[in-house]
Amino acid sequence: MSARLPVGGRLIDRNFPQRFTFNGRHMLGYSGDTLASALLANDQMLMGRSFKYHRPRGVVGSGAEEPNALLTIGTGPSTEPNQRATQTELFDGLTSRSQNHWPSLEFDIGILNNYAARLLPAGFYYKTFIHPRAAWKHVFEPIIRQSAGLGPAPQQRDGDVYEQAYAFCDVLVVGGGIAGLQAALSAATAGATVILLEQSPHWGGRAPVDGDVIDGNPAIDWINATVTALLAMPNATLRLRTGAVGVYDHGYILAAERLNDHAPSPDQPRQRLWRIRAGRTITAAGAIERGLSFAGNDIPGVMLASALRDYVVNYAVSAGDRTVIVTNNDDAYLTAIALHRAGLSVPAVIDARVDVTGDLPQQAGALGIRILAGRGVAKVKGSRRVTGVEVCLAAGEGTVLETIECDCIAMSGGHSPVVHLYSHCGGKVMWDEAASMFRPDTARPPTGADGAAMVLAAGASNGYLTAAEALPDAAAAGAKAAAEMGHKGQTAKTAKADARNDGAILPIWIMPQAASITARAKMWLDYQSDVKVSDVQLAAREGYESVEHTKRYTTLGMATDQGKLSNINGLAVLSQALHKDIPSVGTTTFRPPYTPVTFGTLAGEARGDIFQPLRRTPMHHLHEGQSAYFEPVGLWRRPYCFPRLGENHGQAVIREVKNTRTNVGLLDASTLGKIIVKGPDAGKFLDMLYTGVMSSLPIGKCRYGLMCNEQGFLSDDGVVARLSEDTFLCHTTSGGADRIHAWMEDWLQCEWWDWRVYTANVTEQYAQIAVVGPKARDVLQALGGMDVSKDALPFMGWSEGTLGGFPVRIYRISFSGELSYEIAVPAGHGAALWAALAQAGEGHGMMPYGTEALHVLRAEKGFIMIGDETDGTVIPQDLNLGWAISKKKPDYLGKRGQMRTYLASDTRWKLAGFETLDGSVVPDGAYIIADGVNANGQRNTQGRVTSTYFSPTLGRGIAMGLIAGGLTRLGDVVEFNTIAGGTVKARVIDPVFYDKEGAKQDV
């Protein structure tokens, strides 16, 4: 059993007990514990179930590499699934639950998958996709969805708050172990601004656990002194509990800081995302120990040697009374020595190497620990907990030489430098044959804007695994990074660690090397997603030679730990199966994030009401007062309609349309784009931008214009008013203002930079209100101050003056077919003018109307709407807008594109109107069907609907659409498909359904 030792534990404080729960059971830990160490202290080795086979899983590691101990922390709005117990700091009141089991962790019905493991081989998903087809949908998918998975997503909204911050530095150091501290000290002493990040709550990393001696004293003395020195330097910033997430282009680094995960507080952000720009980044992220592949290596109680050492030294937690060490290297002997010193039993060290000569094995031998050289593990005994181990020859087939009783196994297959951050942005790794590891290839680093290496690796993450090697490497990296950023000040002292003489590691990927297939099917590589040695070998036999393909086929390394534990072992097994060497098989790609980041941290403050900026017109609050129903139009919110008591939206729209046609309506048109184009060459410029001629527009007049892109496709439309000889006001669509302004600037700055024109987007400087309907003139006259008669202000004219005391510009333009005045006023007057107009209109039956009535009114008149009649593949000629295209101009943007044979063809679908024979409304998005089927067996089409509405004015459904032949088809009866599956018959008619002569707007 696992338990708390009576003394020791360098990180825990026994004066501060912390109460917590696990699956509803109350437990006690100490301040400084991780959740994993506290669970072990309460004899809770079983912490989860595996993804596929639901095998019982205990904790394996003590840090970011942990694949098994994934728990759901918290309840209600602060629930967070899949948290690594090894990195979760214990606090008083913590609640935790295990995952992926039913009905309970101890008894899980899903374990049945384990006994059917032969039926769930590598590539199981792919194979079941293929045949039989029906089985996937009806059999496999429902079963897998039920049984495979991690923690369930929280049901409630995330109740925590998060924040984001920016930081800049010359040198960012990732990792607060001795290498990181030395690198930061060297860089900061040279004069560089330095940020040092450490993912855990403690400085110093593994050195204190491993018993390193620095400058003649225990490592912790040097660590404390160095942290103190760095804290005193104004150019150094140190952050604990902050893990680098990823390295991106040009020295951009994301890091996640845990502010209150360990001390929940409702008033403070839970996590903070740092967006850092660093001149140079030094990764001193250490190395992660690998497991060994022997049969039964996933049974709870089998752990990484380094993790066992951590639990004993840091937390005074023993994972078991009798621990057998299995290794191929010297480092694991540190665990044997640490356990022995803690008074625990180490019956044997099973060392695959025949020659065991290093300092550490000699120390262990001197302590009386039995060393079995050249031996391996034939099989681990036990099911839900290790009960013993069968020993065999490492080089043999697995004949059992002896059986050793134990309740814990510490395994070490060597260390893998953490090369993730070095690799995220293009850095390459190289295989170090002697050390059996991939280490950063300093000849192929990730490069930054200056073309030089922007990431430097240091210490263990650079392949220098011992303190004696790591410290000088880190000092050099720190000084180099600072110098490259122009800081060549003082040189920091390089700390000196006692060297030790290590024996060489023996690369060993399968134990024993000639293990039977039965044994290989019990050797786990990826614990979380249940990938075994036999699965990788099967993939190789089935032709998966690429490591990237094998990863996806077997799911090796696709779990939440992203293969931190399993990848190297897995690709070594693959390379053996393919009879290739490891470098030629290579690694899979390292991608951010290094460890999973919670969504809330990435979203930061940008959620809820401030997810996006919201644009409100100056009259927005008045619309709210009239219980407007708003719809989003880009970032704007516009009233869709103004429903009255007892009305639904459809009824409100009908009322608004009818009232506008018979009395007068009021529309907030402030969102309309307004761009001033001014200068001696403004007319010439607009002649290039619009398909029509604008330079001939008289001052005081308005003209409708179309804008196309260079391909010839219609991109925006609107009315242009000439304000003076050299000044035009271009109206754009509500959604198009920013885009069209940018488009104008593009041509002025990059193509016609010698034209004397400037532009200003004044959309938000003006409120604009349309007064629309037969009684519109009466309303304006009631306000008084301007002559708005037909003679003084004719259709398509504009005038400036004072209306009811407001400084206004009035445009006689109409998007409804009615008598219409669009009144622009400085934005600050918008609300007051709206109120004044509403009051003036009271005796005339005036009502406000929204965007849906606007759409219906324009569709009844056959006016096109950008985004409805256009979709980026429609040219003005398709919409019968040839009248708005100048035949005389030698050039305009889009003219050459429209000359292309396909666009000039008369077979294109063209605009027409449609009236259903039964008066119903054609469904949105419906196609006009044609005879026969195409090569895919789909029904042929001859057109589609672009706008479709119920017309209150006509009392039936009307539609605009594109149809082969366009207006030559007048009178034809065609069929639109419907969502229900049938068709609806409609007659092709002219798209101007109402007042074809335009008599009503020109009065």
Added chain:
Amino acid sequence: MLTLTCPYCGIRACETELSPGYEAHLKRFGPTSTDEEFEVYMFARKNPKGVHFERWRHTYGCGKWFLAARCTATLEVFGTYPAQVSQPPADIIAAIIKKRPDWKGYA
């Protein structure tokens, strides 16, 4: 997330402040051009692996369009310069040659 220095306002801008405008130094072909010329203008992008000239706009800064010479493979930036030129200026070419002696222009 590239950083590019705006040649107008001198700010070293993060990519979030910028809008991309794709290949620089395109020659516009209008209504008198042949189909082949227009096709090249519209569609035939060089898309090199290596030295490239691009248009960028400092949208959330000074609003100006500028041009950048950079390596698409390593993301190295050789320089940025105003957009009002029809070919890269001599100092930009010199900066490229210095770092990429074998560069012969667009192949």
